[in-house]
Amino acid sequence: MNKMTLNLGPQHPSTHGVLRLILELDGERAISCEPDIGYLHRGMEKIAESRSYIQYLPMVDRVDYLCGFFYSYAFCNAVEHLNHIEVPKYANYIRVMMMELNRIASHLLWLGTYLLDLGAISPMFYTFRERESILDYFEKITGQRMMYNYFVFGGVRHNILYFEDVLNIVNNILFKINEYENLITDNPIFLSRTRNIGVISKSKALDWGLTGPNLRASGILNDYRMNMEIYDDIEYDIILGNDGDCYSRYIVRIYEMRESVCIIKQCIDWLKSNNTFSEPVKISLNEFQKGEIYSFVEAPRGLTLCYLNSVGESTPYRLKWRTGSFYSTQILRDILRGVSLPDIMAIYGSLDVVLPEVDR
Amino acid sequence: MNCIDMIKMNFPDVKVYSDKVETDNQIYEILEYLKKTYELSFDILLTVIAVDYTDYIELIYPLLSTYMNERVNISTKVREEAVSVTSLYPSAYFDECEIYDLFGICFVGNKKLKRLFMPSSWIGHPLRKNYELKDTRLSWNE
Numbered sequence: 001m002n003k004m005t006l007n008l009g010p011q012h013p014s015t016h017g018v019l020r021l022i023l024e025l026d027g028e029r030a031i032s033c034e035p036d037i038g039y040l041h042r043g044m045e046k047i048a049e050s051r052s053y054i055q056y057l058p059m060v061d062r063v064d065y066l067c068g069f070f071y072s073y074a075f076c077n078a079v080e081h082l083n084h085i086e087v088p089k090y091a092n093y094i095r096v097m098m099m100e101l102n103r104i105a106s107h108l109l110w111l112g113t114y115l116l117d118l119g120a121i122s123p124m125f126y127t128f129r130e131r132e133s134i135l136d137y138f139e140k141i142t143g144q145r146m147m148y149n150y151f152v153f154g155g156v157r158h159n160i161l162y163f164e165d166v167l168n169i170v171n172n173i174l175f176k177i178n179e180y181e182n183l184i185t186d187n188p189i190f191l192s193r194t195r196n197i198g199v200i201s202k203s204k205a206l207d208w209g210l211t212g213p214n215l216r217a218s219g220i221l222n223d224y225r226m227n228m229e230i231y232d233d234i235e236y237d238i239i240l241g242n243d244g245d246c247y248s249r250y251i252v253r254i255y256e257m258r259e260s261v262c263i264i265k266q267c268i269d270w271l272k273s274n275n276t277f278s279e280p281v282k283i284s285l286n287e288f289q290k291g292e293i294y295s296f297v298e299a300p301r302g303l304t305l306c307y308l309n310s311v312g313e314s315t316p317y318r319l320k321w322r323t324g325s326f327y328s329t330q331i332l333r334d335i336l337r338g339v340s341l342p343d344i345m346a347i348y349g350s351l352d353v354v355l356p357e358v359d360r
Numbered sequence: 361m362n363c364i365d366m367i368k369m370n371f372p373d374v375k376v377y378s379d380k381v382e383t384d385n386q387i388y389e390i391l392e393y394l395k396k397t398y399e400l401s402f403d404i405l406l407t408v409i410a411v412d413y414t415d416y417i418e419l420i421y422p423l424l425s426t427y428m429n430e431r432v433n434i435s436t437k438v439r440e441e442a443v444s445v446t447s448l449y450p451s452a453y454f455d456e457c458e459i460y461d462l463f464g465i466c467f468v469g470n471k472k473l474k475r476l477f478m479p480s481s482w483i484g485h486p487l488r489k490n491y492e493l494k495d496t497r498l499s500w501n502e
Contacts, residue, residue, distance in 0.1 A: 038477040045462075046486055206403040206426065209451030215426075222426040292379065294422065294433070305422065307409050322407040322422075330454045359477060 001026055010039050014117045014345045017355025021332065023344070030344060033336040035329050040359040048319035053079055053153070053288070056316070061147040063321055064357035066109060069095075069102040070299040071321075072151040074306035078295035079153050082310055085283060090276050091155035092230040097267035098138075098150065099297075100260040101166070104173060105134040106300040107253045107260075110352045114250070115184065117349040118193050123184065130176050133169045137162070155280035163268050170261045177257055185254075194246035198347030200335060201244060208334060209327040212302030213256060214351055217241035217249040224298040233270075236263050246350035253352075288312055301325050301352055325357040363400050363432055367393070380420065380433040387421070387436045388443045394423060394432070395448055401427045405449035410459045412489045417463055421445070444469035462487040 008021040015021075018039035024031040044063055048056050060075045061068030073095055080087060112127035135145045141160050142150040150157050184190050200210070205218040215222055216239060223238045225231045239255040241248030288310050295306040302324015309318040328351040336344060367374060367381055371390055375382040383390055394402040402423035409420040419442060420435045436442070444467035445452045456467040457476040464485035467473060475482060484491055 038475075041477040043486065207450050209404055209406065209449070211404070211406075220426050222424075222429070226429065294379070294431075303406065303424075305406060307420075309411055318409075318411045320407070320409045326454060327451055330451060333453075334450070 003031065008344070010036075014349065015355070016113060016353070019329065019353070019355055019358075021336075021344070021348075023336070023341075025341065028340045030336050030339050030341065033332050033344075035332050037329060037355070037358050040356050042356075042360065044321060044360045045319055048316050050315060052314045053316065056319075057152070058147070058149045061149060062356070063360055064299070064301070064323065064325075064354055065146050066354055067102050067106045067300050068146060068148050069099045069151065070297050070304060071306075072148065073099060074295045074297045074304050075308075076151045076153055077297070078293040078306045078308040081295065082289050082291055082293050082308060083153075083283060083287075084289070085154045085281060087155055088276075088278055090271070090274060090278070091280070093267050093270050094156050094160055095151060096230050096234065097160075097166070097264050097271070098141075098148075098156075100263045100267070101134050101137070101169075103300045104170075104257050104260050105131050105138075107257050108134075108173075110253060110300075111180065111250075114349045114352075115190075117345050118190065120184075120190070123180065126176070126180065126183075130173050133172065137165055137169060140165070152280050153283055155278070157280075159277035160271075163272055166264065166268060170264050174258065174261050177254060181254065185251075191247065193343075193346055194250060194350070196243070197246045197343050198335060198339070198350060199243065199245045200331070204331075204334065205244065208331040210302070210324075210331060211327070212298065212300065212324045213239075213252045214249060214302065214324075214328055217252045218244035224296050224303050228297070231263075234263055234266050246346055249350045249352075288314065299324060301354060301357065302328065321360050323357040323360065325351075325353045325355070328353050329358050363394070363402075363430065366397070366400065367432075380435045382435045382437075384436065387419075387434065388445060388448070390434055391421065391423070391445055391448055394434075401425055402430075402432065403427065405445070405452055405455075408452060408455035408459060410463045410465065410487070412463060412487065414489050417465060419459070419465075438465060441466050441468055443467070446470050461485070464488065 004025045006023045006025055008023055009015045010018040010020040020036040022034040060071045063071045108127040108131040112124035115123040139145050142148040200218050202218050202220055205215050219240055219242045236259045239252050241252045290312045293308045297304050305322035307320040308316055311317045371386055394400050402425045404424040406422040406424050411418045416437045416439055418435055418437050420433055422433045424431050442465050456470050457474055459465050460473045461475040461478055462485055
């Protein structure tokens with residue numbers, strides 16, 4: 001047997017960041033894979049220990065730049081729980097709406113780049129066109145396209161208007177998702193590249209700590225939105241796949257976008273009928289409570305945990321991020337065994353890994 | 361009977377706090393019990409959190425049961441060495457490497473410990489409280 005060691009990355013275009021996979025190959029089959037991460041390590045957790053809570057707030061969006069709202073929410077929620085700050089219901093609805101719009105934007109980016117990895121160039125342009133409309137809306141509201149810094153302790157920075165814009169955007173996206181499905185879902189080339197490729201069984205998915213759409217694609221019912229207070233009054237379906245292959249991960253994400261649209265519409269209905277915005281309360285930075293808080297949020301790439309440990313100082317004593325991609329990268333050590341080289345990027349792409357989130 | 365009561369019944373030495381269960385040296389046994397007991401089946405180890413309290417380091421294991429939709433946090437205090445749980449939860453491998461890298465704790469039983477984020481030649485463990493922030497090494501590429 002002729003073994004060959006191949007370095008995939010760190011500058012490989014399909015890794016969407018800087019990930020190095022050390023592959024051991026026998027001909028075209030991978031024998032083992034060792035992901036090497038850390039190229040984007042910015043020390044987010046160490047930085048938190050030397051910044052005050054307010055100073056750290058803009059940094060939070062940068063943990064994962066594709067879904068900043070979720071990270072802002074996790075951090076704000078932790079601080080609010082620690083200091084018993086009440087968040088108005090109106091602000092919570094705005095948060096849910098922005099997070100779900102962000103989820104659509106994130107899934108759209110995944111869809112475009114995943115098909116690009118598989119060799120289909122045109123879907124990228126279509127998905128980016130729709131994503132652009134969401135980012136334009138974010139820019140209108142928050143002033144930023146990716147690093148929003150919009151959620152603050154005790155609510156959101158300012159009221160949102162332009163509800164009609166959101167409705168137009170989501171209705172358009174709902175229409176366009178059907179268009180993508182016509183292009184992609186039954187496409188024989190796409191099917192042959194994704195059906196029964198990279199199958200992750202239930203037990204494997206659980207053992208390796210997968211969460212979010214990747215876990216649900218394996219057929220396990222687990223959505224942390226069920227436990228989140230802010231989703232209590234909102235109705236939505238949880239999408240489950242049954243095969244655990246690349247194709248079901250694609251299907252789960254496509255349907256999740258539709259569910260997000262449904263959630264956004266419910267939010268807009270509520271916001272329109274109860275327009276009662278109040279400015280977030282001013283909190284004193286010198287009187288932080290002591291304690292440990294586990295703040296969870298269901299982000300597009302899996303369950304995100306913000307662990308906050310405060311000893312009563314103006315800076316966090318310890319802050320830890322648990323991100324979904326960290327575990328999606330790790331599972332490559334197991335599932336790439338015996339996989340042929342062209343399938344590696346198909347599998348890796350389907351897991352929706354974003355590297356800044358892995359390295360933090 | 362909830363899971364905290366069940367842990368307490370089987371492991372009488374544990375201390376129960378409002379949001380975590382603390383154990384001295386039975387961390388592997390408790391995790392094994394929580395994972396393999398059918399009524400509990402805590403099947404996902406979400407992460408391993410390390411907190412440096414200068415004279416000891418606390419490791420927290422947040423577990424999630426997809427079957428019951430419940431969470432529990434198990435914690436233990438360590439100094440230099442800890443027990444690896446990779447044989448129970450393979451997902452702990454990266455977490456343990458991360459803690460080895462940033463806190464300098466050796467996990468007994470994890471044979472492939474390596475530095476995950478920092479370069480392998482790095483000296484010191486950045487997330488420790490006694491780590492010197494104003495490091496004179498400008499770049500590790502030099």
